[in-house]
Amino acid sequence: MVLTRQREPLELRDLPVPEPAPGQVRLRVVACGVCRTDLHVVDGELTRPKLPLVPGHQIVGETDDGRRLGVPWLGWTCGRCRYCTSGRENLCDEARFTGYDLDGGYAEYTVADERFCFPIPEGYPDLQAAPLLCAGLIGYRSLRFAGDAERLGLYGFGASAHIVAQLARHEGRHLYGFVRPGDEAARTFALELGCEWVGASDERPPEELDAAIVFAPAGELVPAALAALAKGGRVVCAGIHMTDIPSFPYELLWGERQIRSVANLTRCDGEEFLALAPQVPVRTEVETYALENANDALARLRRGDVRGAAVLRL
Ligand SMILES: [Zn+2]
Ligand SMILES: [Zn+2]
Secondary structure: EEEEEOOOOEOOOOOOOOOOOOOOEEEEEEEEEHHHHHHHHOOOOOOOOOOOOOOOOOHHHHHHHHOEEEEEOEEOOOOOOOOHOOOHHHHOOOOOOOOOOOOOOOOOOOEHHHHHEOOOOOOOOOOHHHHHHHHHHHHHHHOOOOOOOOOOEEOOHHHHHHHHHHHHOOOEEEEEEOOOOOOOOHHHHHHHOOOOEEOOOOOOOOOOOOEEOOOOOOOOHHHHHHHEEEEEEEEEEOOOOOOOOOOOOOOHHHOOOOEEEEOOOOOOHHHHHHHHOOOOOOOEEEEEEEEEHHHHHHHHHOOOOOOEEEEEEE
């Protein structure tokens, strides 16, 4: 499924089976998760994709020699810059991203730099494993940035939050969920995932929060989340794109409250998270789509109708 122009539907096309360059593996794709970032690419909010582009960066595939590997968003880094050499390859200026700078997994075959692929934990079915590769990985990094917060708020209950909720409960944290006003399905889902309280995004929780992770790409949630924090608390913005954050009184930030973003992932995050996920165990809930129905999956995600994660099955 190919993006030729942003803000237009993907097109089903016949492409040649890609040939791996030195250092790359070829994968027969068996599943590819559909991420909100794919929507930002298709809808033009991320403005510099390679075109034409095969989107998709939560790829579970089988190599020519029969190994099951996962391909995440971080597809390549320079390995030499001050970010790469200080454990912060996620910030590399030269980084190339799967399904953005590089063709991704909305396809029967793809190629990937083997150094950036992860073995899929044994026992995870392909479809359930796919959302671990971005929703899970970025969620894990976001949760680490929440520090040791005992009371944790989650804004937006999509693919990433449904994984983070399981990690956070496993760590014994108290969870507070925030969903769009009137979204009963999301509310029920958040309660099932262990939230002690679920409210609308403009409500205050019954307790002040030590940290909040904002998954929804809506800038107005940042001051709303700040207002729900205890002193010293932190708002973590997990998405790659967000609408503008409205101005807010300094009082909301006062008391040593912090705001930080989460950019991409490091391979270290991937190794840690994929070792942790089977211990929890993280169980992902997926809606599956045939490859040629990728536009339907994106449309449902755009409307906020997906329960858990959307995954293309090949
Ligand atoms: Zn670099
Ligand atoms: Zn993603």
